[in-house]
Amino acid sequence: MTPLARKIAEQIRADGPIGLDRYWNLALFDRDHGYYSAREPFGRTGDFITAPDISQMFGELIGAWIAAAWREHGCPSPFLLAEIGPGRGTLMADMLRTLRSVTPDCLKAAKVRLVETSDRLAAEQMAVLGRFDLPIRRVRRIEDMEREPLFLVANELFDALAIRQFVFDGATWRERCVSVADSGRLEFVLCQARPDLPGTIAATLPRSPMAGAVVELSPARETLATTVAQRLAKDGGAGLFIDYGHAATGFGDTLQAIHGHAFADPLDRPGEADLTSHVDFERIGAPFRQAGLAVSPVAPQGDFLLALGLLERAGRLGNEMDEAGQEEIRAAVARLAGTGEKKMGILFKVLAVSSRPLSLPPFGLSGFG
Structure with a gap:
């Protein structure tokens, strides 16, 4: 596990899963360990x-x-x-x-x-x-x-620049987040999206989604x-x-x-x-x-x-x-x-x-x- 992975894991254990955009910005732009830094x-x-x-x-x-x-x-x-x-x-x-x-x-x-x-x-x-x-x-x-x-x-x-990902579970959109598995490794999980988000996403899509569809914003x-x-x-x-x-x-x-x-x-x-x-x-x-x-x-x-x-x-x-x-x-x-x-x-x-x-x-x- 990299020093930044340990830092991210500590934040998640303290505050809960983080959105992909938050993980992205830490991975690329963290002042001490970010990729571009x-x-x-x-x-x-x-x-x-x-x-x-x-x-x-x-x-x-x-x-x-x-x-x-x-x-x-x-x-x-x-x-x-x-x-x-x-x-x-x-x-x-x-x-x-x-x-x-x-x-x-x-x-x-x-x-x-x-x-x-x-x-x-x-x-x-x-x-x-x-x-x-x-x-x-x-x-x-x-x-x-x-x-x-x-x-x-x-x-x-x-x-x-960071993205957010949303997955359609067949009924609503859920946000893909980053959490910590029991093994200690980082893993993707699905979190609840904001209540207003499903309508916002649907208004921009060319057709109705099927279960498992992913949208990136x-x-x-x-x-x-x-x-x-x-x-x-x-x-x-x-x-x-x-x-x-x-x-x-x-x-x-x-x-x-x-x-x-x-x-x-x-x-x-x-x-x-x-x-x-x-x-x-x-x-x-x-x-x-x-x-x-x-x-x-x-x-x-x-x-x-x-x-x-x-x-x-x-x-x-x-x-x-x-x-x-x-x-x-x-x-x-x-x-x-x-x-x-x-x-x-x-x-x-x-x-x-x-x-x-x-x-x-x-x-x-x-x-x-």
Whole structure:
């Protein structure tokens, strides 16, 4: 049992079972033992690889998207260029390098802001980005940023925010909680949900549930989307959100833990494994529509990157490389935009929002549903 598992078990013995969202936040963000507080999750030596780690092409295309969105908004100056959850700073570094090379006037107008809660990751991000000699500042919350036009990117952000799970027992919805078994190990149990919750859940579902059906809700994700939507509606700008998940609300248990690039038991070693779940893009998109913003279809990442010129960029990079380098480029394209096993092209989705209509992908793409 990990130190954090013992800490969680003590809390449960004292206060009773806890909701999955409470367990999630302890497992990932506990100040002393949380996964993002104490471990290096990213890259081949960590537990998972994100798109910016796969190839510089991902960040370059996102940088080009930001530049084009900025132009379609009339080239506001100054403006905030923000990333929420910047990881190790790899994506922002590739974006800044692209803007410096292709659209220097956009970069000159930008105030770079990194929205990061982890002090450890913030220090790593600043070390990576310090070479750009730009007004880069870390903030802990979106609310801490200046009130200026905002262009922001969030890659694999929403999946890190906690979910709650509810199971239909044939008569009503019960919340999945975490308790302590007689053996001392953590286990899932079903608790009573709030009396008003069954009606709230039923109003959002496409059909009546069968016994055993699971619904996932994430107030934290919807709150973040609402905060961003209000900022864009008041100050103008655009947002690009990339994550894995589904375009429409439905049933299903998508909770998973990742350790050493492999699936693990979510309750086995809190603090030493990442927790994640599929993002419900229908729920995420709702606050942006309610704020009166232009909202794109939910599009596959593969279609999005190809529409931005992934193959053309790969060709230009490959022309400067030997056969081994070209093969690495081809593998990166397949990983980012392919549809097979361990490929990101279909599993990952893209949603864009803007305070004014844009002609950029994923606007205009067919999307899902």
